[in-house]
Amino acid sequence: MxxxxxxxxxxxxxxxxxxxxxxxxxxxxxxxxxxxxxxxxxxxxxxxxxxxxxxxxxxxxxxxxxxxxxxxxxxxxxxxxxxxxxxxxxxxxxxxxxxxxxxxxxxxxxxxxxxxxxxxxxxxxxxxxxxxxxxxxxxxxxxxxxxxxxxxxxxxxxxxxxxxxxxxxxxxxxxxxxxxxxxxxxxxxxxxxxxxxxxxxxxxxxxRPALAPVCVENYPYAELSGVSIPDVTATAYSSDAACTCKGKAARMKGDLLFTHEGLSGPVILNISKYVEPGELIRLCYNKELHELPRRMQRILRERSRGLLGDVRTNVLAAFLQQDDFIVSGVDERGMxxxxxxxxxxxxxxxxxxxxxxxxxxxxxxxxxxxxxxxxxxxxxxxxxxxxxxxxxxxx
Ligand SMILES: Cc1cc2nc3c(=O)[nH]c(=O)nc-3n(C[C@H](O)[C@H](O)[C@H](O)COP(=O)(O)OP(=O)(O)OC[C@H]3O[C@@H](n4cnc5c(N)ncnc54)[C@H](O)[C@@H]3O)c2cc1C
Missing domain, CATH: 3.50.50.60 (FAD/NAD(P)-binding domain)
Structure with missing residues (x-):
């Protein structure tokens, strides 16, 4: 200098x-x-x-x-x-x-x-x-x-x-x-x-961080850590819309990765900047139940347990289209x-x-x-x- x-x-x-x-x-x-x-x-x-x-x-x-x-x-x-x-x-x-x-x-x-x-x-x-x-x-x-x-x-x-x-x-x-x-x-x-x-x-x-993993409340997939599901659609709903799901903030499609703590993979990284704690992410797996990994099928069945007959079948089918999660945090380490x-x-x-x-x-x-x-x-x-x-x- x-x-x-x-x-x-x-x-x-x-x-x-x-x-x-x-x-x-x-x-x-x-x-x-x-x-x-x-x-x-x-x-x-x-x-x-x-x-x-x-x-x-x-x-x-x-x-x-x-x-x-x-x-x-x-x-x-x-x-x-x-x-x-x-x-x-x-x-x-x-x-x-x-x-x-x-x-x-x-x-x-x-x-x-x-x-x-x-x-x-x-x-x-x-x-x-x-x-x-x-x-x-x-x-x-x-x-x-x-x-x-x-x-x-x-x-x-x-x-x-x-x-x-x-x-x-x-x-x-x-x-x-x-x-x-x-x-x-x-x-x-x-x-x-x-x-x-x-x-x-x-x-x-x-x-604020973007391209970041997202943590959600009552995360059920920790044991699937490392499992990736291709071509999943994620839709983010702003806090005003989280109850009604009418006002969507963004929609992305891509691979989903389950981690120990929460959701990741390109589809989540790409949508992460549109969500804040308290807001909702809706996952649509775009697949039939049998096309998902066996361990995930089991978790989805467990989540619908307690319900009977048609109701249970309907809830399972609904999870494949609308697996809803309330965001608890966006990782500070966005890319x-x-x-x-x-x-x-x-x-x-x-x-x-x-x-x-x-x-x-x-x-x-x-x-x-x-x-x-x-x-x-x-x-x-x-x-x-x-x-x-x-x-x-x-x-
Ligand atoms: C883990 C990871 C993987 C990524 N992979 C990809 C990828 O594969 N493809 C892609 O397109 N993008 C990727 N990105 C994003 C991409 O790396 C960044 O967008 C890009 O590096 C930004 O470049 P930049 O020069 O603007 O900022 P930086 O690369 O962050 O550089 C800024 C520099 O400014 C210096 N600086 C800051 N403040 C001061 C100051 N006050 N005085 C002096 N110096 C200062 C810093 O020390 C730093 O060296 C990735 C990011 C991460 C974290």
């Missing part, structure tokens, strides 16, 4: 900050990444269980729906910097890609998206390969990284004054908040930057954060904060999050690429 003014400082050396640095050639200008943790990319290394589900195949028009209500606002950014752009960049930098079955992913198809359905991974199955590629390219572009450099304050004078937790102060013409959300705080994403941004008068929608910097504050073409010149925000720090399947790292890429385009022009 030096005392002279930087042209760009990126706060956060996670996926989005590194993706930005990898796409922004400083051309002799001064750029610095401030990473609060002891090493960059901690969460990226965890992604996809260490395999890094970097994006999702298919046409980009299908992507918009993966981000719920925010999808339409993100549309432009996702279209301009889509999965095909990310795949081509990675392949161009020596990272071959594969689908879930290990078959190669072809990025020559276009312009609508990757010609492959489902999750996309580096063919090596190693998140570290992706991290190292971003780091190498960032270094090639002239970026320096300072680790153990946690930002505690940000103020606009003639340029941006950045204060570190150890009291050190530095200045930059442009600042990019790439500081993630609030979940997995041990990776450094502890929400501290969101508070700093809020102090600058920026509207922050309350951050992403819902909430963050309000999209109203951001120019989605450039990722500039509209009310503060020279301030940008990208990645999980913005109030947008995707379902499981590579959509969150794609969002990091799309927002980072948008900011890189603008910064490449500005500096």
């Amino acid at each position: 030096t005392n002279s003014i930087y042209d760009i400082v990126i706060i956060g050396g996670g996926a989005s900050g590194l993706m930005l640095a990898a796409q922004c050639d400083l051309n002799g200008k001064k750029g610095l990444i401030l990473e609060g943790g002891s090493s960059p990319g901690s969460k990226l290394l965890m992604s996809g269980g260490g395999r890094c589900n970097i994006t999702h195949g298919g046409p980009v028009k299908d992507f918009v729906y993966a981000y719920g209500n925010e999808g339409q606002t993100l549309r432009r950014c996702l279209y301009r910097h889509n999965n095909l752009e990310l795949a081509r960049w990675l392949i161009g930098h020596g990272i071959e890609l594969a689908d879930e079955n290990g078959d190669p992913v072809d990025a020559s198809y276009g312009p609508d998206g990757i010609d492959s359905a489902g999750r996309v991974f580096p063919a090596s199955g190693k998140a570290r390969d992706v991290l190292e590629t971003f780091l190498e390219e960032a270094s090639w572009n002239g970026w320096q990284i300072e680790t153990g450099a946690k930002v505690s304050g940000l103020r606009k004078d003639d340029s941006w004054k950045i204060t570190l937790i150890n009291g050190y102060e530095l200045y930059s013409r442009n600042v990019v908040a790439a500081s993630g959300g609030i979940t997995y705080p041990e990776t450094g994403s502890d929400g501290s930057m969101l508070e700093i941004l809020e102090d600058l008068g920026i509207d922050i929608n309350e951050p 992403v954060t819902a909430g963050g910097v309000s999209l109203d504050e951001i120019d989605m073409k450039t990722m500039r904060i509209k009310k503060h010149e020279g301030l940008y925000v990208i990645g999980e720090a913005i109030d947008a999050d995707g379902i499981t399947g590579g959509y969150n790292l794609q969002l990091c890429w799309s927002t980072a690429a948008a900011a890189a385009d603008d910064l490449n022009d500005v500096i």
